[in-house]
Amino acid sequence: MSVEQPERDSLTGYLTTGHEWNGLKELNSPVPRAVYFFLILSFLFSVGYWVLMPAWPLGVSYTKGLLGIDQRNVVTASLQEAALERSVWTKKIETEDFAAIQSDPRLMAIVRETGGALFGDNCAVCHGVNAKGGPGFPNLTTGSWLWGGKPEDVFNTIRLGINWTNPDTRVSQMPAFGRDQMLPRADILKVVSYVYSLSHPGAKELDPAKVDAGKALFAANCVTCHGENAKGNPELGAPDLTDGFWIYGGSLENIDTSVWGGRQGHMPSWENRLSNLDRKILTLYLLDKRKAGP
Structure with a gap:
């Protein structure tokens, strides 16, 4: 009984596998040497990583690796570094007056980033993400401020709220001249x-x-x-x-x-909900938005 010999491709000289798709025959070509090279390289890298880095679980512990690197310590050190860096600019914002902060481009860049997040989390639901307000909520990018637009005025409005439960809250109410029959x-x-x-x-x-x-x-x-x-x-x-x-x-x-x-607007007091630093950053952020214009 004769055995059919594999066909050899006339162009490349490689044997075929016997598989054919729409006239295209699969060659039984050898695996490229580069594949073996990278497989061996990957294997050596894996072995080296297992030896040098924490890798294998050992019940309640794990292999520490020759380098002794602990990602928990790395993250802790990173957080401590970030806290130290934050403490530098937070102290400046807490201690310097508004004018000095507004004249410092680096501090104002931080104010725009941090203040934008604070505003988005706490104020945007009423005043809009662009601070331009809407029906019943004032546009904060204009120079029209009910209790004054100086930095200290804005800071105190944020701190005390308007017609709120804070004992020192801003209080304002427009009478209902028609409903209460004050005028015909x-x-x-x-x-x-x-x-x-x-x-x-x-x-x-x-x-x-x-x-x-x-x-x-x-x-x-x-x-x-x-x-x-x-x-x-x-x-x-x-x-x-x-x-x-x-x-x-x-x-x-x-x-x-x-x-x-009549009208009686309301705004929460942020005295017990935001820190003094956060309220100051929000004030600077709003003043900067007003400077940019609507």
């Missing part, structure tokens, strides 16, 4: 026309007679908080009505809603 509906519409005209001078939809009448009503009912020039009062948290920045919207309808039903 017709007079409220006149006041609304006047207030709207402050940030929209010459608006065609306004009746000049109503605006003039509203001005007199404003003087009689609103100047105590907002001032005779309607530019607000930071000590009372009364907003500037002339700058075009509106927490609850500046349309005629929005202003009407505010005058009719």
